[in-house]
Amino acid sequence: MLKTILARNYINIHGDGSKVILFVHGYGCDQHMWRFITPYFKDDYKIVLIDLVGSGKSDEKAYDFDKYGSLEGYADDILEICEVLDLKDVIFVGHSVSAIIGLLTALKRPSLFKKLIMIGPSPRYINDDEYFGGFSQEDIDELLETLDANFLGWSSAMAPVIMGNADRPELAEELEHSFCQNNPEIARHFAKVTFLGDNRSDLDKLRTETLIIQSKSDAIASLKIGQYVHAHIAESKLVVLDSTGHCPHLSAPDQTIEAMKHYLK
Numbered sequence: 001m002l003k004t005i006l007a008r009n010y011i012n013i014h015g016d017g018s019k020v021i022l023f024v025h026g027y028g029c030d031q032h033m034w035r036f037i038t039p040y041f042k043d044d045y046k047i048v049l050i051d052l053v054g055s056g057k058s059d060e061k062a063y064d065f066d067k068y069g070s071l072e073g074y075a076d077d078i079l080e081i082c083e084v085l086d087l088k089d090v091i092f093v094g095h096s097v098s099a100i101i102g103l104l105t106a107l108k109r110p111s112l113f114k115k116l117i118m119i120g121p122s123p124r125y126i127n128d129d130e131y132f133g134g135f136s137q138e139d140i141d142e143l144l145e146t147l148d149a150n151f152l153g154w155s156s157a158m159a160p161v162i163m164g165n166a167d168r169p170e171l172a173e174e175l176e177h178s179f180c181q182n183n184p185e186i187a188r189h190f191a192k193v194t195f196l197g198d199n200r201s202d203l204d205k206l207r208t209e210t211l212i213i214q215s216k217s218d219a220i221a222s223l224k225i226g227q228y229v230h231a232h233i234a235e236s237k238l239v240v241l242d243s244t245g246h247c248p249h250l251s252a253p254d255q256t257i258e259a260m261k262h263y264l265k
């Protein structure tokens with residue numbers, strides 16, 4: 001069981017501390033995206049890095065389209081990982097869609113988590129009545145149709161939008177490369193689950209202490225969304241970074257590290 005799960009999620013563990021931080025990447029990414037962050041926590045924490053099934057170096061054969069037809073499937077994987085590794089009082093750090101996966105996991109097993117750290121979370125990408133998700137239904141339909149028709153073209157077009165920081169094109173190039181390494185069929189399926197989901201009603205249920213880290217300018221999950229998440233999680237704190245783009249752990253790692261360390265202290 002242990003060996004199977006270690007391989008399934010390509011789990012890597014390092015660090016010298018007794019406290020546990022579990023880092024989980026966002027859509028189209030992998031654990032390599034945390035490389036600017038983790039060195040600053042290795043002295044005080046045991047660091048657990050994983051790839052979601054279907055991403056990075058995970059076991060692609062383990063991808064079940066029914067199981068991962070909702071984010072609950074990934075939440076169940078996180079619980080299994082924590083069980084086989086005997087992790088307790090976990091600090092869960094999730095980027096983008098994995099912030100919501102962390103939310104769902106904490107709702108399933110509240111006692112497992114000490115704190116959640118959400119980077120650029122969005123519980124719903126589609127605008128709805130008085131709720132601003134950043135995209136119309138037509139926007140998302142068009143995005144998914146483009147992804148279906150031309151995955152490589154979609155990756156090339158979306159990576160700069162997601163990353164921002166046009167003056168640093170190498171960041172968008174890395175993200176595009178990460179997208180293109182994934183199985184297009186799985187990537188399309190995961191995109192639909194991500195962009196069509198609605199987890200707004202789950203926010204109010206959470207009682208785990210939570211830090212929300214938000215770029216001041218983010219084309220995917222705007223400041224307005226970060227404020228909405230903060231308003232609906234009782235035990236939460238919102239930190240707005242002087243950064244742009246949806247991946248501040250890559251584009252502004254120093255600010256991200258400072259926010260995390262200040263919160264954990």
